[in-house]
Amino acid sequence: MIVDAGLAELTVAIACVDAGAEVTSHQAHGTLGGGAVRPLGRTSPRMRTSVLSSIPWPSSSTYPSNKGDLSMKLASQNAITSLDPDFGDMAVKRGRFAWGLQQLTMREKAFVFIAADLCCHNLQFPLQTHVTMALSNGVALEDMREAVRHLAPYVGYPTAAEALMRLVEIEKSIETISPPTGTAVETNVELPPQVLTEAKALDEEFAAFLEEQFGERWGRANLTVAERALCTIATDVLNGTLGHSFQMHAGLALDHGATEDQLRAVLLLIAEFGIARAGRGFEALRDFLATRH
Template identity: 45%
Template sequence: MTQLAGADALVPLDPVFAQLAVGAGHNLWGLAHLTTREKAFVCLTADLCHPHLDLPLAMHVQMSLANGVEPESIRELYRHLAPYVGYPILVTAFQRLAELGLPEALDADPVEPVPLHGALAHAVRDLERVDPGLAAFTEDQLAQRWARPGLTVRERAIACLAVDVLYQTLGESLRLHAELARSAGATDETLRDLLRGMAEFGLPRVWAAAHALGLYPVIGRRA
């Protein structure tokens, strides 16, 4: 059974809220179409987007480690997310990881950009028509990340989809990351489970994302 590490710390804050929070956690961790690592990465991504770098981050780091996520994978997730959520918040996040006792980085090698292809290259070409300078910066940032070891493309895309949901970037960014996730093996059920799991981080955001992804049939409005 998945360990909801740190849940006992909520009881002194408010025992009823603690029960509700544990129920929400079991909703996410019980989903069948996301891997354990992906569920952990959704929580860790949400901590950056809100941001929640105190007790929630501590709980999610503890939970991730308890369920087999390697410390270096947590670091790689946060390296990947820097241009999506903003470099400044990652400075604070890495400080918090150190305070929480996460081991020092294993990878200190120079970053080697890898030329983009497929949907990522197409997105940069589209952006060139809007602003060539922005397109060049975007290409550089993407080329430094998407082919790195430590996380799969599907894991990276799911984390980016979590950012899209929480930031409500429900246009081109959402479509790009959904396409990347699908190209790496995600199915509609994977994306549905992602939204179901993210519901604990804000129902209205998830409702809007569900409509934007077109995963559900359109239901007629009541008169």
């Protein structure tokens, strides 16, 4: 079953259906085009077109300032297109939109993609595609490795360990490895006192764990606090933690130099991992920003 299906999940679904597996598509958010549950049998080209056209994809015309570079060559573009031409066209269009978002740097987009892949456990083809694209745009592998270390408590340590294994495999295929950025350690990052107080009210040991995890990663080198916050916002949206966690990370991003437009761009980027989840993220962001103005 596919819930809030994104491009990566649909890529896998089509391959599974063609292999004879029974797959069910579930679009969960009624107000955003969801609510339908349908089994997908073995597909013909016409059936593939019908299934894919039934998904409420965001139109690029909705975001006129971010049309993307139509000539941009995406990593694994040919592989996606050969899997299914119609889906390939959709995926390439969406990929160019996401990688072409002007509000975010290539580094920031890479870290957000990695966060989304880990949240959705897309640790094979999608993660490799996004890492390869990032490498081709000058993002150091060690910086992406640091992003995985940062994301471990938000996506799960076992998932982070699997992702690090994939990065080792990718590293073996790289001829030239760029050095990490060497971003300085930041010492002025603290867990907000209110968050710690609320955690202690739940459980003292859990509060101690939360404080330890925050302290171990938010001031480390190679990623700025803003970069860490932006990719962690992606985990909040995809994990559905849109209360205190989302608000804390959005606040950290803004307090360390990120803009409101960059927060919105993160949600636009991860919309391909589930439109309904991105929609709920925009609602949470709207409510959060209202408290800051």
